[in-house]
Amino acid sequence: xxxxxxxxxxxxxxxxxxxxxxxTWMQRTxxxxxxxTELTDxxxxxxxxxxxxxxxxxxxLMPWSGLIADRFDRRKLLILTQSLMGVLALGLGIxxxxxxxxxxHVYLFALGLGVVGAIDAPARQTFVSDLVGEEKLSxxxxxxxxxxxxxxxxxPAVAGVLTVLVGAGWVFMINTGTFAVTVFAMTLLRVSQxxxxxxxxxxxxxxxxxxxxxxxxxxxxVVLIVVFLVGTFGFNFxxxxxxMATIEFHKGAGEFGLLSSIMxxxxxxxxxxxxxxxxxxxxxxxxxxxxxxxxxxxxxxMPSYVSFAVTLTFVGLSSLTLMTTANAYVQTTxxxxxxxxxxxLYMAIFAGGTPLGAPFVGWVADQFGPRWAVGVAALSGLLxxxxxxxWLVKYRGLRVRYRLRxxxxxxxxxxGDGREASARPDRETATREIAVVEATTPR
Numbered sequence: 001x002x003x004x005x006x007x008x009x010x011x012x013x014x015x016x017x018x019x020x021x022x023x024t025w026m027q028r029t030x031x032x033x034x035x036x037t038e039l040t041d042x043x044x045x046x047x048x049x050x051x052x053x054x055x056x057x058x059x060x061l062m063p064w065s066g067l068i069a070d071r072f073d074r075r076k077l078l079i080l081t082q083s084l085m086g087v088l089a090l091g092l093g094i095x096x097x098x099x100x101x102x103x104x105h106v107y108l109f110a111l112g113l114g115v116v117g118a119i120d121a122p123a124r125q126t127f128v129s130d131l132v133g134e135e136k137l138s139x140x141x142x143x144x145x146x147x148x149x150x151x152x153x154x155x156p157a158v159a160g161v162l163t164v165l166v167g168a169g170w171v172f173m174i175n176t177g178t179f180a181v182t183v184f185a186m187t188l189l190r191v192s193q194x195x196x197x198x199x200x201x202x203x204x205x206x207x208x209x210x211x212x213x214x215x216x217x218x219x220x221x222v223v224l225i226v227v228f229l230v231g232t233f234g235f236n237f238x239x240x241x242x243x244m245a246t247i248e249f250h251k252g253a254g255e256f257g258l259l260s261s262i263m264x265x266x267x268x269x270x271x272x273x274x275x276x277x278x279x280x281x282x283x284x285x286x287x288x289x290x291x292x293x294x295x296x297x298x299x300x301x302m303p304s305y306v307s308f309a310v311t312l313t314f315v316g317l318s319s320l321t322l323m324t325t326a327n328a329y330v331q332t333t334x335x336x337x338x339x340x341x342x343x344x345l346y347m348a349i350f351a352g353g354t355p356l357g358a359p360f361v362g363w364v365a366d367q368f369g370p371r372w373a374v375g376v377a378a379l380s381g382l383l384x385x386x387x388x389x390x391w392l393v394k395y396r397g398l399r400v401r402y403r404l405r406x407x408x409x410x411x412x413x414x415x416g417d418g419r420e421a422s423a424r425p426d427r428e429t430a431t432r433e434i435a436v437v438e439a440t441t442p443r
Contacts, residue, residue, distance in 0.1 A: 004140035009189050010131045016185025018147045020082070023178025025155025027089060029257050030168035031106065032238045033159075034096070036246065038168075039103040044243050044373075046103065048362030050110045051238065055351040055358075057114035058121060058344075066210055066344025069122040070337065074130060075194070079186050081120035086179030088112050089172050096169030121351070122344035125327075129336065133195045138280060141328040145320055146268050153264040160257025210341030213334075219282070220333070220342070222391045223326050224349050226289060226384040230322065232353030233380035234292060236361045237263065240299075240377065241312075243370035249305040262309045266316030270324065280329040282392060286385050288322030293381025300374035318381075323350075 004010050032047050040046045058065070068077065092109040095101045128140045159171050214220055237260065245256040270288075277284075295314040302308040327346070334342045365373035 002139075002143065004132050004136045004143055007132050007136070007193075009193055010128075010140060012185050012188050013127075013131055014143065014147060016182040017144070018151060020178045020182040021148050021151030022155045022158070023089075023175035025151050025260070026159040026162070026171050026178075027092075027175040028238065029156040029159035029260060030163050030171035031092075031110070032242055033163055033256065034101070034168045035103065035106055036242050039101070039106065042243075042246060044239050044362040044365040044370075045359060046362075047239055047242060048236070048358035048360075050106060051236070051358040052356075053107055054110040054114045054117070057111070057118040058351045059348045059353075061115070061118040062344045062348035063210070063341075065119045066122050066341035068119060069126050069340030069344065071340075074123045074127040075186055075189060075191070077123045078120065078127060079183055081116050081123070082179050082182045082186070084116045085113060085120070086176045086183070088116065089179065090176040093169050093172030093176065096172060097167065098169075101169075118348075121347040122340050125331070125343045125347065126339045129331070129339065130194045131189075138277070138328045138332050141331060142272070142277075142324050145270075145324045145327070146272050150264065150268050153261045153268065156257040156260035156264075157254075158257075160254040163257075164252070164254060210338060210345065213338045214342060214345060217333075218391075218395065220330055222388055223282070223285065223330060224346065226285060226388050227323070227326055227346065228349045228353050229380045229384040229387070230289060230292065230319075231350040232357035233361065234296065234377040234384075235319070235350075236358050236373075236377065239358065239362050239365060240370065240374050243365045243373065244308060245305070247365075248370050249308070251305060255305065259309055259312060263312035263316040266313035266318075267320040268316075270317040270320030273321065280325045280332065282329065282388065282396075284325045285322060285329070286388050286392075288318055288325060289381050289385035289388065291318035291381075292322055293378045293383075293385065294318075296374055296378035296381060300371045300378060322381075 005014065031050065035046050035050055036042055036044070088109055092101075092106070095105055128144060129137050132140045159168075162171050162174075214224075241259040241263070242256055245251045245259055249255075292315065295311060295318050299308055299311040299315055302311050330342060330346050331339060361373050361376055364376055
């Protein structure tokens with residue numbers, strides 16, 4: 001489960017990333033809270049707009065950000081992007097602490113974080129292969145997810161308490177320090193032990209080459225469709241948890257932050273279970289998507305805060321099983337020289353769909369109530385599972401066979417003479433068997 005941690009460089013990276021992830025979740029929670037309760041009158045659409053501005057640039061800048069990750073030194077690139085995000089967190093913290101923050105300020109800083117994050121995301125995703133190499137890549141991807149969601153257990157809860165005690169502005173200031181820890185960790189890496197990966201050439205047409213590569217990989221295309229459906233309409237957790245906490249259950253900042261932490265418990269379990277698997281499988285993506293849809297539907301029906309919170313652990317488990325498997329499948333089956341561009345497309349579709357989905361889901365929450373917004377997430381998971389299942393059946397030879405199988409012959413002893421005879425059970429006692437055969441997907 002933890003084999004990637006045998007690498008010294010990965011251990012250093014893991015520790016720095018964990019601290020930064022905690023700060024990131026603290027800022028996200030505090031940011032959503034001040035937008036929902038201080039800068040608007042519980043306007044879920046405004047929270048959706050913030051999410052759209054923060055994740056939208058990944059969609060627009062995707063061709064260039066992926067090529068940058070494939071062409072330049074990823075360690076130096078991450079030092080730059082993490083430093084810039086720390087500066088942006090500091091700026092938002094200052095104007096919030098001084099009491100001059102307005103809604104448009106939050107929009108502006110969210111957009112700034114989105115632009116820098118668009119460059120950071122593909123470099124951060126593909127830097128893992130520089131740390132551990134190909135043989136441990138799938139495990140390292142899963143452990144990264146565990147780190148990110150372990151931080152989600154801590155960050156929102158801490159942010160909820162600090163927001164009540166000292167205000168959201170100081171939460172942003174603390175996040176600045178967590179970015180500094182990450183930058184320091186990057187400087188401690190043993191550069192000589194980094195795994196050299198093929199770099200994109202400087203000849204013309206490298207932007208288009210990434211799209212051509214994906215076009216020749218229908219298995220990656222269908223995974224991207226699944227990621228788009230769930231990422232756009234399902235992974236709008238700040239809207240779900242904030243509106244359910246405040247509108248449905250009439251809770252405060254502490255309880256709101258606790259919901260994200262509770263959901264992260266299931267997410268960490270899902271990521272660690274994924275880390276145990278040697279290879280990601282397409283059929284596990286189907287299971288994860290279907291389970292996500294079912295658990296979201298259950299969460300939408302929960303009558304109390306406690307039952308809703310308990311159900312969120314299963315939402316977290318299924319969502320991380322789905323996304324960690326999808327991420328690892330795309331990375332491990334992509335040629336190293338193309339990995340940055342393919343992962344940029346992956347992240348653009350996953351996070352870039354938020355500008356479409358978050359405002360819509362926020363509007364559903366405002367017009368019809370938070371439970372219907374969670375219902376949208378449930379529908380996205382079930383639809384994603386259906387799309388991938390249909391593709392596997394039609395193009396990859398997935399078959400479900402239903403047959404009757406007779407039980408072994410039974411010895412029947414005739415009364416009186418002691419003679420034995422063999423007999424088969426009649427048709428009604430035959431056992432039924434379902435066999436599923438999945439054709440091997442080429443690596």
